Amino acid sequence: MAVTVAAPSAVRLPFTERGPVSDAVMRHLSGSTEHVDHTELAQRAVARTPDACRDEDLALALFTLYASSYGSIDPLAPDLEWDPHLIATRQVLEHSLEEALRAAVPAPALPTAEKGAVARALFSLTKPSPGPSLSRHVATRATAIQAKELLVQRSVYTLREADPHSWAIPRLHGRAKAALVEIQADEYGGGRVEHMHSAMFATAMRGMGLDDAYGAYVDAVPALTLTSHNMMSMFGINRRLIGAIVGHLAAFEMTSSIPSRMYADGLRRLGFGTDVTDYFDVHVEADAVHEQIAGRDLAGALAEDSPEALSDIMFGAAACMAVDAWVDEHILDAWSRGESSLRTGALL
Numbered sequence: 001m002a003v004t005v006a007a008p009s010a011v012r013l014p015f016t017e018r019g020p021v022s023d024a025v026m027r028h029l030s031g032s033t034e035h036v037d038h039t040e041l042a043q044r045a046v047a048r049t050p051d052a053c054r055d056e057d058l059a060l061a062l063f064t065l066y067a068s069s070y071g072s073i074d075p076l077a078p079d080l081e082w083d084p085h086l087i088a089t090r091q092v093l094e095h096s097l098e099e100a101l102r103a104a105v106p107a108p109a110l111p112t113a114e115k116g117a118v119a120r121a122l123f124s125l126t127k128p129s130p131g132p133s134l135s136r137h138v139a140t141r142a143t144a145i146q147a148k149e150l151l152v153q154r155s156v157y158t159l160r161e162a163d164p165h166s167w168a169i170p171r172l173h174g175r176a177k178a179a180l181v182e183i184q185a186d187e188y189g190g191g192r193v194e195h196m197h198s199a200m201f202a203t204a205m206r207g208m209g210l211d212d213a214y215g216a217y218v219d220a221v222p223a224l225t226l227t228s229h230n231m232m233s234m235f236g237i238n239r240r241l242i243g244a245i246v247g248h249l250a251a252f253e254m255t256s257s258i259p260s261r262m263y264a265d266g267l268r269r270l271g272f273g274t275d276v277t278d279y280f281d282v283h284v285e286a287d288a289v290h291e292q293i294a295g296r297d298l299a300g301a302l303a304e305d306s307p308e309a310l311s312d313i314m315f316g317a318a319a320c321m322a323v324d325a326w327v328d329e330h331i332l333d334a335w336s337r338g339e340s341s342l343r344t345g346a347l348l
């Protein structure tokens, strides 16, 4: 079906298209008056793509659609958020991404739907693997340019830190809701804007001479980095995936404390000050607490109260581990070849 757009003029987004689907979606969202059936384009592209998780065009199209709901990119008009054609395209892209993730991520064994058992299963799933580690590399060997790249790669999520999981708050009930709000209150600074983790990350970016405007580095990051963010947005914004967003948060918190200490140590080794290291230092203690709340009181309580969510809790955790490992692997592989991990080449 052709899309008719009433807005009279187009606005510029802070990033560029990567193929026909992202081009059509971005044009629609930025007020173009052209008539392009991006739903059909998306259907054709998802049928053709060999890997929806690494497809630059599909990942950017879905990222832009979610940016419309977050309000994270200023020029995106709020009255297009629920445009039925854009929602139809989002569903095509979401189904493709979910299908690819469920096919690529091995389904973990299910524990019994009891708090302690669920927490133990999640801690076991998220144990560090013995292979190469991005955080160890940053602690011991990364250059200042590589450290900057790390923040650029992380900025797609971390400048919006906590937002994807907050979609779950109204979708949860009772103990799990209370646990999620307890974690999120910390993420949002406990009432102090300067303590918001996203604001601390923005300070770290500025301390490294980077642009902290949301979207400034979207052109620089590969599809996998966008997919990592799209995955959590998809889990959060679809109520049917409530278990997956809860499992994702549990895995995210369980794999944050020790790497955060290594990132902070690496940044100190490179001579950066507390404006840059504070964000990582804060996460050493905060996430050691958050992982306990997320494992037992959030994921465990949800599994006890809604056992039908258990398999998606474990899937969400496994998907978080898998996709973030792919991203880290991409970065380490590029660096080991002496190349930049960014699409736009090394930052100067």
Ligand SMILES: [Fe+2]
Binding pocket: 161, 187, 197, 283
């Ligand atoms: Fe945080």
Ligand SMILES: [Fe+2]
Binding pocket: 187, 253, 286, 287, 290
């Ligand atoms: Fe946290």
